[in-house]
Amino acid sequence: MNGDQRFRRPALPRSQPIRNWSTLFGGPAGAPAPPGASGRPGDASVGDAISRSVALGYRVVDEYLQQGQRAAQRLADRSYGPANVAHDVQDVTARMVRYTSELLATWVDFLQVSGGAAETRSTAAETNGAPGASPDGAAYAAPVGQATRVRLEVVTSRVVTVSVELAPEAATRPATAHALRSADQDKPRLTEVSLRPDAGGPAVLRVCVPDDQPAGVYSGLVVDDEASRLVGTINVRIGGSPDDERSRPTPP
Amino acid sequence: MKVERQEGRPVKVAIVGGGCASMAAAFELTRPVHRGRYQVTVYQLGWRLGGKGASGRGPAGRIEEHGLHVWMGWYENAFRLVRECYEELGRDPVRCPIAGWRDAFVPAPLVGVADRDRGGSWTVWEQLLPPTEGLPGDPLPSGQRWTMRDYMIRTAVLLRSLLANVFRADPGGADSAATENPSAGTGGWSTQTVLDRIARFLRYGELATLTGLVQAVTVLEVMLGGLSQYPQNVALRFLDAIAGNARALIEARLDENPELRRVWQVLDLTFATLRGEIRFGVFNDPRGFDAVDEYDCREWLLLNGAAESSVSCGFLRALYDLGFSYEDGDPARPRVAAGHALRGIVRAFFTYRGAFFWRMQAGMGDVVFAPFYEVLKRRGVRFEFFHRLEHVRLVDPGRLAAGDAPYVEALAFDVQADVIGGREYQPLVDVGGLPCWPSTPDYRQLVDGVRVEHERWEFESHWDRRRARTRTLRVTDDFDVVVLGIGIGAIPFVAGDLLARDPRWRAMVDHVKTVATQAFQIWLACDLKELGWMSPPLTLAGFITPFDTWADMRHLLPREGWPTPPRGLVYFCSVLADSAASDDRSNGSFPAAQREEVRRNAIRFLNDEIVHLWPNAGEAPRRFRWDLLVDPTGSRGEDRFASQHWSANVSPSDRYTLTLPGSTAYRISPLDGTYDNLTIAGDWTECGVHAGCVEAAVMSGRLAAHAVSLSPPLEDIVGYDHP
Numbered sequence: 003m004n005g006d007q008r009f010r011r012p013a014l015p016r017s018q019p020i021r022n023w024s025t026l027f028g029g030p031a032g033a034p035a036p037p038g039a040s041g042r043p044g045d046a047s048v049g050d051a052i053s054r055s056v057a058l059g060y061r062v063v064d065e066y067l068q069q070g071q072r073a074a075q076r077l078a079d080r081s082y083g084p085a086n087v088a089h090d091v092q093d094v095t096a097r098m099v100r101y102t103s104e105l106l107a108t109w110v111d112f113l114q115v116s117g118g119a120a121e122t123r124s125t126a127a128e129t130n131g132a133p134g135a136s137p138d139g140a141a142y143a144a145p146v147g148q149a150t151r152v153r154l155e156v157v158t159s160r161v162v163t164v165s166v167e168l169a170p171e172a173a174t175r176p177a178t179a180h181a182l183r184s185a186d187q188d189k190p191r192l193t194e195v196s197l198r199p200d201a202g203g204p205a206v207l208r209v210c211v212p213d214d215q216p217a218g219v220y221s222g223l224v225v226d227d228e229a230s231r232l233v234g235t236i237n238v239r240i241g242g243s244p245d246d247e248r249s250r251p252t253p254p
Numbered sequence: 255m256k257v258e259r260q261e262g263r264p265v266k267v268a269i270v271g272g273g274c275a276s277m278a279a280a281f282e283l284t285r286p287v288h289r290g291r292y293q294v295t296v297y298q299l300g301w302r303l304g305g306k307g308a309s310g311r312g313p314a315g316r317i318e319e320h321g322l323h324v325w326m327g328w329y330e331n332a333f334r335l336v337r338e339c340y341e342e343l344g345r346d347p348v349r350c351p352i353a354g355w356r357d358a359f360v361p362a363p364l365v366g367v368a369d370r371d372r373g374g375s376w377t378v379w380e381q382l383l384p385p386t387e388g389l390p391g392d393p394l395p396s397g398q399r400w401t402m403r404d405y406m407i408r409t410a411v412l413l414r415s416l417l418a419n420v421f422r423a424d425p426g427g428a429d430s431a432a433t434e435n436p437s438a439g440t441g442g443w444s445t446q447t448v449l450d451r452i453a454r455f456l457r458y459g460e461l462a463t464l465t466g467l468v469q470a471v472t473v474l475e476v477m478l479g480g481l482s483q484y485p486q487n488v489a490l491r492f493l494d495a496i497a498g499n500a501r502a503l504i505e506a507r508l509d510e511n512p513e514l515r516r517v518w519q520v521l522d523l524t525f526a527t528l529r530g531e532i533r534f535g536v537f538n539d540p541r542g543f544d545a546v547d548e549y550d551c552r553e554w555l556l557l558n559g560a561a562e563s564s565v566s567c568g569f570l571r572a573l574y575d576l577g578f579s580y581e582d583g584d585p586a587r588p589r590v591a592a593g594h595a596l597r598g599i600v601r602a603f604f605t606y607r608g609a610f611f612w613r614m615q616a617g618m619g620d621v622v623f624a625p626f627y628e629v630l631k632r633r634g635v636r637f638e639f640f641h642r643l644e645h646v647r648l649v650d651p652g653r654l655a656a657g658d659a660p661y662v663e664a665l666a667f668d669v670q671a672d673v674i675g676g677r678e679y680q681p682l683v684d685v686g687g688l689p690c691w692p693s694t695p696d697y698r699q700l701v702d703g704v705r706v707e708h709e710r711w712e713f714e715s716h717w718d719r720r721r722a723r724t725r726t727l728r729v730t731d732d733f734d735v736v737v738l739g740i741g742i743g744a745i746p747f748v749a750g751d752l753l754a755r756d757p758r759w760r761a762m763v764d765h766v767k768t769v770a771t772q773a774f775q776i777w778l779a780c781d782l783k784e785l786g787w788m789s790p791p792l793t794l795a796g797f798i799t800p801f802d803t804w805a806d807m808r809h810l811l812p813r814e815g816w817p818t819p820p821r822g823l824v825y826f827c828s829v830l831a832d833s834a835a836s837d838d839r840s841n842g843s844f845p846a847a848q849r850e851e852v853r854r855n856a857i858r859f860l861n862d863e864i865v866h867l868w869p870n871a872g873e874a875p876r877r878f879r880w881d882l883l884v885d886p887t888g889s890r891g892e893d894r895f896a897s898q899h900w901s902a903n904v905s906p907s908d909r910y911t912l913t914l915p916g917s918t919a920y921r922i923s924p925l926d927g928t929y930d931n932l933t934i935a936g937d938w939t940e941c942g943v944h945a946g947c948v949e950a951a952v953m954s955g956r957l958a959a960h961a962v963s964l965s966p967p968l969e970d971i972v973g974y975d976h977p
Contacts, residue, residue: 169482
């Protein structure tokens with residue numbers, strides 16, 4: 003048998019499910035897009051979140067307008083007494099509370115999505131050396147809104163995607179990023195991970211990925227040093243080795 | 255790694271096994287989008303496809319299953335493929351009674367749980383689960399993802415709804431303010447407002463009324479939606495306060511209103527689940543629900559404050575029963591990984607579409623595997639029946655070039671029978687216009703068929719090793735890539751090379767265990783109402799051993815071919831205790847002995863236990879009315895049972911895959927790239943859902959196809975990326 007004729011399975015972008023909820027909403031970065039999809043995996047979610055925000059906004063405005071029209075109508079026909087006022091205020095308050103809560107939830111989702119997209123863009127740019135990366139290989143990411151801006155330093159020759167979810171206090175209080183581990187217990191941990199506050203700027207998250215680190219998804223926690231409380235999660239997805247990446251086949 | 259193959263030559267894929275996972279892999283690899291790039295051959299033991307889902311047609315065209323199969327409304331991948339299959343099949347509804355997928359599957363929204371009341375009598379708790387928007391397999395809304403945040407909020411909504419039910423069931427127990435709109439009572443939703451509201455509930459004792467509880471859970475709902483904003487101990491303390499007050503309020507009323515007991519048990523389990531998700535950090539753990547897979551589900555709920563009576567309730571027993579979650583088939587050893595169980599519960603209750611259950615309108619073989627067989631044949635897939643895999647041979651490591659990954663060099667089969675004239679075996683029979691699988695092979699197509707039938711060769715038995723000849727497939731000549739789609743129980747018998755060389759494979763077969771199952775079906779001369787069972791058809795679990803789960807399957811009778819149709823049809827199933835004798839493959843009498851044990855179990859069960867549910871089924875204490883069974887042979891007494899159908903699913907590939915605590919980390923993914931030309935498929939793999947079910951098998955088959963062809967995209971495998 004001629005070994006060169008033998009079929010080899012293609013290299014895969016990953017071999018495990020993504021279970022971390024904070025990376026789920028925007029869809030897994032780096033994975034092949036479904037047929038017919040365009041742009042980043044998170045695009046649809048960003049669009050959805052915006053659409054829902056706009057729709058909810060219209061509902062709130064509509065509510066004001068309709069209440070105003072009804073009130074004007076009642077005043078005009080002189081049937082609008084104190085009892086009506088109390089009832090309407092209660093009614094409107096209840097509905098406004100409901101809409102506000104929905105708007106807040108949607109806004110949080112939107113921040114997660116847009117943060118995730120930004121983080122994917124900046125990390126990919128950095129690790130590939132594409133235009134937009136700073137000369138020292140660092141990039142800014144804002145995973146969950148401005149309160150948790152963080153500066154990423156990724157030292158690697160590999161294709162790497164970093165996802166970060168941090169509580170606001172993680173950027174200002176002493177916190178420790180624990181070694182990142184794979185669900186596959188045989189894979190060595192990623193130990194060179196650190197998070198340090200940076201006076202006058204966002205905290206700096208530094209991740210070093212050795213060349214011989216097996217491909218896969220590595221996850222770890224960020225813990226508040228003083229309160230021993232979980233304040234964030236870090237996920238690093240490592241693609242194949244440099245050689246593998248150069249020979250990756252084109253999907254059929 | 256590199257893809258190296260001769261240009262223009264299709265990739266030859268050998269799929270071993272013909273269950274759900276294998277069919278899904280074959281279906282994906284032969285999609286038109288691949289333009290014939292993958293040339294698939296399916297190698298199948300015996301005469302039919304289906305694996306654990308195989309069924310056959312017996313006397314009078316009756317349907318004979320391995321066990322009880324019900325599809326659930328969250329089986330998105332399975333329904334998607336089945337729907338595509340039926341669409342491609344294009345059956346003529348005039349000629350075929352099951353032409354489209356909606357003919358094949360019908361909503362079954364009623365579920366039942368059997369439970370003992372305080373007096374020791376069995377009662378049945380029926381629950382109609384309302385239809386939901388959409389149908390399983392419909393395209394999901396753009397950007398649809400499931401998150402722990404969503405699940406926790408929905409769990410809190412469930413809590414609120416259960417508490418509202420308590421109020422409705424016991425209106426005297428709460429003040430009139432309970433009718434207030436709870437969302438109006440929470441005021442604004444800022445962090446400070448929520449914390450203020452919690453303080454108020456605790457300070458002024460507002461939790462001491464049902465009204466207060468309902469409103470407090472609404473606040474909890476808001477809190478769970480943004481859990482990272484609040485210190486965990488605040489969330490836990492508030493949850494504990496709500497649970498403690500609910501317990502005090504409701505337990506005091508249980509004696510006055512026994513119906514409340516079941517509601518309270520579910521409430522208690524829900525409180526414990528939320529508490530555990532916060533306490534164990536499941537809500538933001540990168541492993542999702544897997545984070546608590548080291549624990550048994552009951553143990554984990556107890557750890558998180560559930561009452562002993564709640565974890566013993568019918569609802570939880572039903573969860574164990576439906577998943578055959580009894581280690582070694584021992585009813586005294588209920589064990590299931592907590593994370594897997596939680597994931598299953600949230601998927602089942604919060605993500606089902608259309609209906610909670612869907613019932614097949616014929617045998618699973620007829621409804622699922624015959625259509626797949628026909629479509630795949632049209633696409634050019636070859637089916638090699640009567641091929642029993644004996645050995646997966648890996649290349650000698652000494653022959654590997656530096657940097658080369660190991661690969662499968664050969665597949666050795668026993669060919670159980672040859673087809674006359676070297677033709678292709680035609681496996682299907684027509685029953686009332688529907689292509690079906692028979693319960694026995696068509697011996698007329700086989701070389702020496704008369705002798706084989708006379709000598710009663712058991713083609714599907716692990717212990718019957720008779721064969722016509724051997725056949726060895728060699729890499730490159732006969733196959734390029736292997737999809738190993740057999741049950742994990744069979745792996746130790748065929749994959750010795752893998753186990754000898756790869757510690758991960760050894761760990762997997764050591765930890766991912768299986769269990770034997772038993773099942774029987776009875777055809778009745780009367781309907782169940784005459785026996786005192788007044789409920790509409792449902793699937794019921796939580797009943798007594800040895801057959802804890804049963805279903806009224808009368809809807810299948812029109813699909814069978816009786817001259818005078820029976821009036822009732824009921825399926826029963828459960829685990830079957832393991833026997834050390836199963837390890838000895840030379841013990842040819844083992845399967846018959848196991849079948850005999852199932853027969854005795856069934857007779858004892860019908861004599862002693864069924865009267866608890868069918869009060870008119872006994873003619874005397876501990877004596878079933880055997881004349882109720884339809885028996886064309888005219889036997890008398892319990893001998894009439896011999897005319898019914900029963901099975902002992904003890905062959906390694908027929909055994910049900912368990913999800914024991916601490917086992918899920920040992921599963922290997924179909925995406926694992928250790929072997930250059932080997933992937934795996936089955937509900938025993940790391941496929942996102944660690945359940946022994948159709949959906950897990952189909953997801954695994956789709957992952958196996960992705961491992962070979964990079965298609966379907968992982969994002970298209972619904973629920974793979976899931977907490």
